[in-house]
Amino acid sequence: MPGLEQQTALMPGLSGGRPEPVRAQLRSFIRRHKLAPYLLLLPALAGIALVVLWPMVQMVIYSFQNYGLPQVTGALPTQWVGFANFTATFRDPVFWLSLRNSVLFAAVAVPVSLVIGTIVGLMLNRLGKKMSVFVSTAALLAWATPPVSAAVLFYWMFSPDGGVVDWFLSKMPHWLVGSTDWGQYNWATTGALPAYTLISLLVIWQAFPFIAVTVLAGLKTIPSELNEAARVDGAGPWRIYWRITFPLLKPIYLLLLLLSVIWDFNIFTQSFTIAGLANSNEYNLSLYIYDKAFTFPPTYGLGGALALIFALILLIVTIGYVRSSVRQGALT
Amino acid sequence: MTATTTASAPAVARSDRKPATRARSVKRAKAVSLNGFAVLIAVVTLLPIFLMISTAFKPSHEIYSLTPHLVPSHPTLGNFRQVMSGQVTGGIGSVWLFVRNSFLVSLVTVLIASTLALLAAIAVARFKFRLRTSFLVMLLVVQMIPAQALIIALFLDFKKLNLLGSLLGLVIVYAAQALPVTIWMLRNFVATVPKELEEAAAIDGATGPKIFFRILLPLVAPGLVATSIFGFITAYNEFILALTFLGQNHAAYTLPIFLTYFFGQHGAAWGPIMAASTIYTIPAMIFFLFVRRRLVGGLTAGAVKG
Numbered sequence: 001m002p003g004l005e006q007q008t009a010l011m012p013g014l015s016g017g018r019p020e021p022v023r024a025q026l027r028s029f030i031r032r033h034k035l036a037p038y039l040l041l042l043p044a045l046a047g048i049a050l051v052v053l054w055p056m057v058q059m060v061i062y063s064f065q066n067y068g069l070p071q072v073t074g075a076l077p078t079q080w081v082g083f084a085n086f087t088a089t090f091r092d093p094v095f096w097l098s099l100r101n102s103v104l105f106a107a108v109a110v111p112v113s114l115v116i117g118t119i120v121g122l123m124l125n126r127l128g129k130k131m132s133v134f135v136s137t138a139a140l141l142a143w144a145t146p147p148v149s150a151a152v153l154f155y156w157m158f159s160p161d162g163g164v165v166d167w168f169l170s171k172m173p174h175w176l177v178g179s180t181d182w183g184q185y186n187w188a189t190t191g192a193l194p195a196y197t198l199i200s201l202l203v204i205w206q207a208f209p210f211i212a213v214t215v216l217a218g219l220k221t222i223p224s225e226l227n228e229a230a231r232v233d234g235a236g237p238w239r240i241y242w243r244i245t246f247p248l249l250k251p252i253y254l255l256l257l258l259l260s261v262i263w264d265f266n267i268f269t270q271s272f273t274i275a276g277l278a279n280s281n282e283y284n285l286s287l288y289i290y291d292k293a294f295t296f297p298p299t300y301g302l303g304g305a306l307a308l309i310f311a312l313i314l315l316i317v318t319i320g321y322v323r324s325s326v327r328q329g330a331l332t
Numbered sequence: 333m334t335a336t337t338t339a340s341a342p343a344v345a346r347s348d349r350k351p352a353t354r355a356r357s358v359k360r361a362k363a364v365s366l367n368g369f370a371v372l373i374a375v376v377t378l379l380p381i382f383l384m385i386s387t388a389f390k391p392s393h394e395i396y397s398l399t400p401h402l403v404p405s406h407p408t409l410g411n412f413r414q415v416m417s418g419q420v421t422g423g424i425g426s427v428w429l430f431v432r433n434s435f436l437v438s439l440v441t442v443l444i445a446s447t448l449a450l451l452a453a454i455a456v457a458r459f460k461f462r463l464r465t466s467f468l469v470m471l472l473v474v475q476m477i478p479a480q481a482l483i484i485a486l487f488l489d490f491k492k493l494n495l496l497g498s499l500l501g502l503v504i505v506y507a508a509q510a511l512p513v514t515i516w517m518l519r520n521f522v523a524t525v526p527k528e529l530e531e532a533a534a535i536d537g538a539t540g541p542k543i544f545f546r547i548l549l550p551l552v553a554p555g556l557v558a559t560s561i562f563g564f565i566t567a568y569n570e571f572i573l574a575l576t577f578l579g580q581n582h583a584a585y586t587l588p589i590f591l592t593y594f595f596g597q598h599g600a601a602w603g604p605i606m607a608a609s610t611i612y613t614i615p616a617m618i619f620f621l622f623v624r625r626r627l628v629g630g631l632t633a634g635a636v637k638g
């Protein structure tokens with residue numbers, strides 16, 4: 001039977017009287033119109049369209065409607081409200097507070113994790129084999145810790161409830177750490193600054209390993225003669241980094257920067273677990289969207305407008321990411 | 333160690349071998365400080381994980397003692413026993429139920445996503461067609477859309493479809509969201525299989541499916557395993573969708589939702605919380621160690637080559 005199939009496949013024109021003419025015809029139709037790639041793409045494309053693209057369109061629609069619980073149940077009709085959701089959002093002080101928290105958090109967490117990641121990457125490149133495996137495994141474990149586990153763990157480490165950080169700070173002399181009663185200090189609930197300091201430390205702890213191994217992979221592509229020549233000419237490590245390493249790794253850094261901005265601007269798991277919804281001073285944009293959409297009574301229209309604003313901010317960064325990926329030949 | 337080397341340097345300063353010895357001791361001091369710094373970084377990085385695991389084995393009077401201990405002085409399995417029996421969890425079930433849910437969701441997600449992504453990856457790597465570039469750019473953009481931007485629409489759609497509170501609903505969303513990255517990664521693996529092999533097989537009379545199962549699939553298998561592990565970890569860690577979809581249906585909770593629920597209900601039961609957290613974390617770490625070599629390329633989508 002397979003022999004027969006092969007023949008029909010190789011000679012589609014001769015398959016007229018064979019037992020499987022429909023199949024053979026289909027095959028030649030696909031071949032003639034070059035449909036194979038489209039057929040292969042179809043299932044994946046359908047999945048993405050249904051779960052990402054269509055919801056995106058719906059979000060745009062909701063953001064111009066008064067969509068809420070009565071509209072979902074059908075008690076009240078859905079109405080188009082123009083830009084009302086957007087103006088209401090811009091008038092809400094909590095929106096600006098959340099935006100501020102999101103922006104400031106990313107502005108601190110991104111550069112710090114890039115610097116620490118770079119230092120660790122450069123260090124890994126110079127360590128002996130055993131030591132390098134030891135350090136990179138340690139870093140890998142921090143990276144591998146699921147965000148929820150890590151968030152609960154850091155919440156506890158910074159809590160007055162037997163947490164090590166408060167204990168450590170309470171043992172320090174006052175001239176060093178200020179006169180706060182650190183033994184009873186609750187980082188998560190005292191305000192936006194302590195909460196986001198805690199979240200920053202957590203995010204940096206989880207993000208620096210990825211940056212370090214990516215920088216390390218980049219460093220491995222730089223020919224060692226370059227560094228040696230510079231060293232012979234009397235250049236110090238600082239100069240070598242800025243004159244040789246950084247220019248060569250610039251594309252990698254650009255990608256790392258854009259990815260980090262997107263990831264850190266997005267954080268929800270960590271801010272939800274640590275800051276929670278109890279205190280709107282500690283909202284970031286993700287928490288604010290969640291609150292608008294899922295705290296009773298839900299206002300899906302407002303949430304949609306917010307999600308759209310959020311997506312547009314991210315789109316600017318994403319365009320940069322796509323462009324730099326394309327420039328590096330990612331599409332070939 | 334460092335002190336003796338540097339102290340001995342001036343003593344031999346007058347001899348002929350001065351530059352060589354000095355250079356050697358400077359080099360030695362540098363190596364020692366570099367390694368010392370490396371150990372410091374590793375210890376600081378490991379400390380939280382160490383605390384999590386050690387607290388999971390501590391009896392409660394040690395957890396709440398005024399001076400924290402690094403290692404439990406009377407290690408106990410009591411915390412693990414509590415989360416396994418489900419007694420402390422407010423009656424929503426043993427931790428194994430949530431382990432099972434998480435593994436089930438992640439596995440089915442990976443099976444669906446890998447199959448669909450492999451087909452798409454073959455299309456992108458093996459064929460030139462008109463919309464190829466647009467498709468690739470679309471993947472890059474879609475990969476960056478966060479769940480928060482879609483969650484309201486997804487929630488309302490799945491409510492209509494009656495898929496909220498079920499693991500099936502989660503699997504559908506997770507699989508679709510895993511597709512862009514999986515296609516990106518698999519595309520590179522498919523491209524490394526020499527086209528000549530397939531052509532030779534075709535000349536020998538092999539048909540499409542036969543070429544796929546006998547030649548392409550075995551050669552892409554290592555890549556498929558790596559991308560599957562990635563997909564698994566992503567689904568295993570996912571939080572916001574599970575949080576909104578599963579709602580109050582405790583029996584369908586995945587591990588991260590169980591952990592936050594537990595944390596919200598019993599905020600002070602740190603021993604059992606850390607035990608549950610350890611049970612949740614260990615599999616993720618094992619999977620990460622499996623794919624450590626491929627961790628870089630996948631995420632930067634071709635930025636780092638070689």
